[in-house]
Amino acid sequence: MKQGKISDYVNPVPIKITDDKAIFKVEKLVPTPYIERVLPLEYAPLYEQLAELDTAIPKIVCLEKSDRLTVIEEYIDSPRLDQYLETHKLTSAQIHDLICQLLDVLAVLHQQTPPIIHRDIKPENIFYDGQKLILADFDIARNMQEDADRDTRILGSVGYAAPEQFGFSQSGPASDFYAVGVLMNVLYTGYLPSVRLYKGPEREIIEKATHINSQKRYQSAREFKDAITGLGRSSWLLPGFRSHQPARMLTAGCGYLLMLFISFSMDAKSDSAVDSFLLRLSFFMVLFLIILFACNYRNIKSMCLFHSSKSKFTRACGIIISYLLVATVLTTALAALSVAISSFGH
Known part of the structure; x- marks a missing residue:
């Protein structure tokens, strides 16, 4: 003892x-x-x-x-975010929650008189245990001055620091939002936006947050947070319609109609009209599932096998296996339904 x-x-x-x-x-x-x-x-x-x-x-x-x-x-007796990411891969829901927590902190800082601008938001300055976030290291933070036209000292981490932090103008709340946008992209891709820009539904948010012109970025933490929570309300829209861009929506609509036409024009050899319909429906659903997995609909990839693996090859295998399992279950269910209808008819 x-x-x-x-x-x-x-x-x-x-x-x-x-x-x-x-x-x-x-x-x-x-x-x-x-x-x-x-x-x-x-x-x-x-x-x-x-x-x-x-x-x-x-x-x-x-x-x-x-x-x-x-x-x-x-x-703070918690791992830094960069350390946490070495052994964990965040889901889209976790990324949204983490960014929203960070924006809540920034909302308090920016509402002070005078406002507090952190100016060095990056994984190394964030503590995260998988649930709660703490923003630390205010060594280059500053108070925003109403009459200043630029920062007196050029400070910030390359890649995360907004352009104005390098002497172009005074840093403000939008400077912190720039870093949050970069962080969001890094959490999704592992890279800075200048190297690889995320292609999911959050792309427009990242692009706006990291705009070179600070006036075209989000101007408040509430506006930024509303954009993220708004994704949840539109996330049920089918791929191609979530962008609300007419050209993309028209292309997607034509694509879905073409899939329907091909599926229900195929020669389904069956004596039963019901069997023919279910066979064609099964073919359409198999094609439709490819679209859902390819476009990561409703963040479906975070539910696939091996989604937490750090290996891209392993995650890709997990996605393929998961797709085949879902497609098999779906076609089997439709086949069972066909048998049940046939038995009921006799």
Whole structure:
């Protein structure tokens, strides 16, 4: 048995004391780690603001000002997002939830007077345990100034930093949304948008968030979050119709009609009209399933076999096997229905 030390237990409170024994309630002294930051005094107003906030950021325990600013803040005992992604692949629903949590934090920061701009949103500065997110590292954060035309210091992480952070204009809320858009693309593809842009329904959101012109990006966390939650309302629309673009919708409609025409024009050799119909319907559904899997309808790929694997080949095999299983179950069910109808007719 592992032995502790008497000195590990403190604050004795008497429970029962007699001539030959004494019972006390004690508390175990457990060292709690904290983070200490020593910063220039110019950071004092920012960290004084942060200390007052009740949101998903490390809690500020104390501030001390002399010739430098000393900040003692909560130590977060969770993996960083980049570490979490090394062993986990997020589903689309998890990505949506993570981004919405991040936007909730930014909404609080941006609503302060003056607004707090983080300016360094990236996986390394986010703690994530699979459910809850904490945004950390405010070392290059700044307060937005109404009369400033550009940032006084050029800071930010390449790939995630908005163009204005490199001296073109003053960074603001839209600068943080730029980084959120980049992060969203990275969570889906593993790459920056400039290397590989995600092709799913979130593509338009990512493109707007990362527009080179800050005025054409999302202007508030609420607007950004509404765009994400709006995807859920339109996610039942068939592939080709979710974009709401007339050309794509027309092309998709013609494609579906062509599939129907081909399926129901095929020569179904059967003595029963019902059997012929179900056979043609089965052929159409097999083709239709290819469209659903190829377009990741309703994020169907996140439900396929091996979807959490880090290997692209393994995930691709999982998608193919899952498709074949679903197609087999569907055709078998239609065949069973045909037999049942035939038996009922006799």
